[in-house]
Each structure stands twice: as structure tokens, then as C-alpha cells.
Amino acid sequence: MKLTEIPGVGPKTEALFMKLGINDCESLTRYYPLHYDIYNEPVPVGDALTGSKITVKGTVKGGINVFPAGNKKIVSCEISDGSGSLRLVWYNALFIRSVIKKGCTYYFRGIVSVRRGAKVMDHPEIFQIDQYEKNQGALIPIYGLTKGLSNNTVTKAVRAAFKLCGTSDEYLPEQIVRHYALMDEKEASEKIHFPADRDDLFRAGKRIAFDEFFFFILALRMLKSEEKDVPSDFPMKVCWETEDLIDALPYRLTGAQERVFREIEADLTSGKIMSRLIQGDVGSGKTVLAFLALVMAAHNGYQGALMVPTEVLARQHYEKFVSLTESIQELAVRPVLLTGSLKAAERRKALGEIRTGEANVVIGTHALIQDAVGYHDLALVITDEQHRFGVYQRRALTEKGRTPHMLVMSATPIPRTLGVIYYGDLDISLVDERPAARLPIKNCVVDESWRANAMRFLEKELLAGHQVYVVCPMIEENEEIHAENVIDRTKELKKIFPDFSVAMLHGRMKPEEKNRIMTSFAAGEIRILVSTTVIEVGVDVPNATVMMIENAERFGLATLHQLRGRVGRGDAQSYCIFMAGQMTEEIGERLLVLNRSNDGFRIAEKDFELRGPGDLLGIRQSGEAYFKAADPVRDRDMLKAAGELAAVIMQDDPMLTGEEYAVLREKIRKYISDSQGQVIL
Ligand code: ADP
Ligand code: MG
Secondary structure (H helix, E strand, O other): OEHHHOOOOOHHHHHHHHHOOOOEHHHHHOOOOOEEEEOOOOOOHHHOOEOOEEEEEEEEEEEEEEEEEOOEEEEEEEEEOOOOEEEEEEEOOOOHHHHOOOOOEEEEEEEEEEEOOEEEEEEEEEEOHHHHHHHOOOEEEEOOOOOOOOHHHHHHHHHHHHHHHOOOOOOOOHHHHHHOOOOOHHHHHHHOOOOOOHHHHHHHHHHHHHHHHHHHHHHHHHHHHOOOOOEOOOOOOOOOHHHHHHHHOOOOOOHHHHHHHHHHHHHHOOOEOOEEEEEEOOOOOOHHHHHHHHHHHHHOOOEEEEEOOOHHHHHHHHHHHHHHHOOOOOOOOOEEEEOOOOOHHHHHHHHHHHHHOOOOEEEEOHHHHOOOOOOOOEEEEEEEOHHHOOHHHHHHOOEOOEOOEEEEEEOOOOOHHHHHHHHOOOEEEEEOOOOOOOOOOEEEEEEHHHHHHHHHHHHHHHHOOOEEEEEOOEOOOOOOOOOOEHHHHHHHHHHHOOOOOEEEEOOOOOHHHHHHHHHHHHOOOOOEEEEOHHHHOOOOOOOEEEEEEOOHHHOOHHHHHHHHOOOOOOOOOOEEEEEEOOOOHHHHHHHHHHHHOOOHHHHHHHHHHHHOOOOOOOOOOOOOOOOOOOOOOOOHHHHHHHHHHHHHHHHHOOOOOOHHHHHHHHHHHHHHHHOOOOOOO
């Protein structure tokens, strides 16, 4: 049903919804909240804590004043409740004067900070007394928005969408629903938006997680059952050239790298199609394994491709591959780089070489699987940081009906016992050892009061010739979210370190610009790189020894661990500074986990423990999700349950042809067509 059938949604609002990927009523009902707000119990004005969002109930004392401040106007007033008083401030919001009245009492909700020794609440929301008390304790869905679309509009539209198109009926047999104590599907799909309380939200979240896992696993199995144990059209032989490369490396392979490469070799020479996952923590040295496999394919007379999620990483891998291989005469590798930002002529040249087979190692981004790319005899496809690639992409690479060998490299920690369910029939190799020569990274968890020390520390490292990353959660200033941003931080650091070149990197920059910055950082010309988490994925600059993460409390521990993995890659001692914008006991304890452990999997588990199974209120970490609502660590009980059920069904009727599976079959068909490119492998 079309969105415009919802009362109040016209073509303009429809267009905004489309921007968020919502095309009809059905997809709107599955546009889950990012997190939930709670109208908390108010705290006494005198006890107002700084840092987190709180509510106070107070009476407006004195006048409501307007001050100029630069080219802005500030509206300000003072409130009190007998326990103390507090200044409230709004920027550029003159209308506030007609919303609140002197002598009247309201609820105010916002973040308090201390300025010039006095407590101030910035931009508080204002509620009439009855309005607030009615909502107190309820969970309010907060959606991802786009400019021009308010949370209120989305909330109303979601409610209306449920009325209009209803929800589908339960597709699982009743005894299954009961066996796993699941909430009914219909109920869950509404409650995830509008839970009555935390328990409701918890149970709805579990049910949605179950469905997401279940469809994912079934789809995966159905797609894969077609290609299991299939003889390969690209049989290979063991070759000497890989040994030449190993000998020429500036280091010795670790035992784990050696073992995993032998596993790859055994797969490629087995006569069957390889489907292997290499799982290894950041810095465990996965890239060289990909290079060895590419050399092996090339020396067997085929082409191999390495696909990565970002331009920056593609270029870096390409350059590294070239520099590692060009000095070895015996190697007949002819690498080529293919990314979206190549100039037309370069692109034409690259495509030509790929088509004729002149290039036998192709390194690049998604550009590798576009229609215009015709391969000569693509025998091996490797994807780095696998979560961005999907089944369909693999299909796209299946040339002339010949399926290439597949190698997937990932640092995403998955609970080990669940790996099999999660990755289906992939064989898994673990790179569970770090290069020995590395000094462990020194970590510190600090707050703003330590900033001056941090700057002195950065200076010391810079003077020693090293480089520094500074990561911020936001690109630019945002009035709603109080967090450090790349643009302002870059300006400040330029002032603080006039003698060192400072540059920024973020996702809204053009690919060419990003390449230029990253190349020049890798070359040591840029000394301080201020960035968002775009650098999280895979880049390798061994001379960078400091990673400073602003507002570390805003990132998930897994992300922080990945970020930290950007340093500690060379011989020098490296450091990671987790700067917390606000420090509470809870935040401190969470961040200290990183201090104590350097094992990605342990960290993910600990994060889960600290958040507790009942916590569904955190903002979901974007970008790293295969699932819209489910979290494989938090919801591992559901992952296990879904895996069990899928196994039973696949045993019974692998193609779901039976009458009793009709509804399920239809659902899976829709799931597969909806999730183009998001289902991994
Ligand atoms: P990741 O597993 O995170 O992809 P990389 O492959 O980027 O890790 O390797 C991290 C760094 O370690 C690189 O600078 C790489 O050259 C280096 N490296 C890889 N293997 C070894 C080894 N066996 N000994 C020493 N350094 C190594
Ligand atoms: Mg890597």
C-alpha cells in the first residue's frame, strides 16, 4: 500500500520517506526505532547532574530575557523548585517567550553543563505538567530522520500504517512459538515501535531478532545448497612462487598465518569450489594471506580479485601488493586497480586489461562487480571485511556459469560456538596469533580534564616523527547531539600544532579527495589525521602511533577495538587515548574493558554482559549490521534457536516445497528479493 494513502502523508513527505528507504506502508512498519527515549522521573533542580539528559520541574522566576550573542539571539530564564535554581538557555528561538510565562511551572528536559561556574541547561524541551506526567515512564520511539522529517511525523505515520495495512499473520506453528517462548509475530511488530514498558520491548526485540536470524539462515542455506561440494572449473596446483613471496616478506609469517595459508592451498588444489572464511582479529595479518592466494591463482594461469569496502583501502592494498611483488622477478603477477573514482581513460584501460586477461590480479571496490566489468577467467574472489558484500555480488561474479573460489576475510567477532550457524557452510580458518614483534598498545581512559596532557603527549609523539589519528563521532556540529566533530576539531588542532600538517577525512568527502588525503597520510606528509570512523576499516599506516578517540563513550566497544587496531602496527610503542566527553562510573567501567583486553571476541562478549540482556535502549551501531534489529551477541539465544529450527526444516524439506511451508516459502522469497546484497555469501 502506498505511503500517500496514510492521512497527512503527501508526495513531499513520501519523497522524504523514500530517502530513508521506506517505499510503502509495509516497509514503514519495519522501519524500527534507533532507540527509545524515556520521560524520566524529574530530579530536584538543586541536584541537576551534568552530562546526561535529565528532567527538572521548576517555576520560572524573574523575567525571560533576550541577549544578542554574535549573530544569534539567546533567550534565557531562571527556574527554581525550592531545592535550587538553574539557568535555561535557548539559541535563536525567540518564540520561547510566548511558550513559557513567568511564575508558571513546567517540566524541562535537556542536558546540563557548567559554564562560568554556574549550571546551565541548553535548549531544553518544554512540557506542560499534565502532558509530561501522562507520558512519564513510557518509552518513546526515536527514529532515524532526514532533514525535513520530524520524529513526530514518522511516529504518527507508523501508527497509521499499522491501522491501514495491518500486520501479517504468524507463520510459525504454534508449538514452535510456545517452545521458544516467542511473542506473537503480529504483536512484536507493533510493540517494537510502541512498547508499553521495557519488558514488552525486550520480548518484541527477541521475536524480531528470531525472525531476522531465521530468514537469514534459511535464505543462506537455500542459496548455498546449490553450490556445496561442487567440482571447480578452476583446479589449481601448488606453486613455488608463493614460497618466493613468503621468503621476500620483511617478516616471518606467524604460525597461524602459515597454517591458514596451507588450508587455502589445500582448498584450491582439492578440485572442489573453495568457500572459506578467514577470521582474525585486527592486526593479525590477514592481508598477506589474500596476497598469497592471488599469487597462487595468477600462477595457475587464472585471474583473482580482491574486493574491499572502501576506496582508501583498495588503493592501499593495491599499493602494498605492488610493492611486495615488484621486486620478485619470478612473479608473473600483473595487478590492476579498479575503483569508482578512476578517470575515464584509466578505467577504460583497466577494463580492457581485465577483459583480455592481461591483468591477472584485480584489486578494487564494488566497482569490481559492475556490469561493465568482464573478466577473462576469474577463478578466485576474495572479500576483505566481508560484511559489506552479499550473495548477489558473488553471483554477479560467477562468470559464464563458472563459480569462482571464494575467500572471505573478517575481523567481526562472532561467538565461536555460533560461527557455524552464522556462516552456514563456509569453512572457517582462524588467525589466532599476533605477529610476535609487536609491543602491546598502551591504553588510557581519560576525561576532558586530561586534555591538556593529551595535547602535550601528542606533541611528544609528533616530535619523535610519528603520526596521530584523532577520531570524532560527528562530521560537523549538531545542536541536538553534543559531541566532538571533525571539522571543528581539525581547525583547533591546526591552531595547536601549527608546525605539523593536519588534515581531515570523512564520509561526505569525494572519493578522490579521500584517496589523496589517505595516500599523503600513508606517505607521512600529513601528520595528524582527524577523521570519523571511516578509518575503522582496515587501513594500515605503521608509523602512526597514537589513536585518540573523542567521545569514546559514544562508540560500541567493538568499534573502539577496531579503531585501536589502526595503531600498534609498527615497531614503535603505540598508544590509544579514549577520551570520554562525560565520565560516569558506568562509562568508565565499560571503557576499561578495552584497557584489560585486546581480544576482539572477549570485548564483544564483555560489552554484551555490561549492557545486560535487558538493554535494548542503546543506539544501534550502524554500518556493521547485517540485521535491522537483531544483534548476534546480545541475541545469541535467538540465533541458536533460529539455527536449530532452520536445521530441522532443511532436513525435512530443503526447498520448502511442502504445503505446510507455503507461507514460509513466500516469506523467504520476499526476504531474498528485499535483501539484495545484504545477505552475506
Ligand atoms: P589485518 O588482519 O587487520 O588485516 P594486516 O594484514 O593489515 O592486518 O596486518 C597488519 C600489519 O602487520 C601490517 O603492517 C602487516 O604488514 C604486518 N604483518 C602481517 N603479518 C606479519 C608478521 N607475520 N610479522 C610482522 N608483521 C606482520
Ligand atoms: Mg585488514
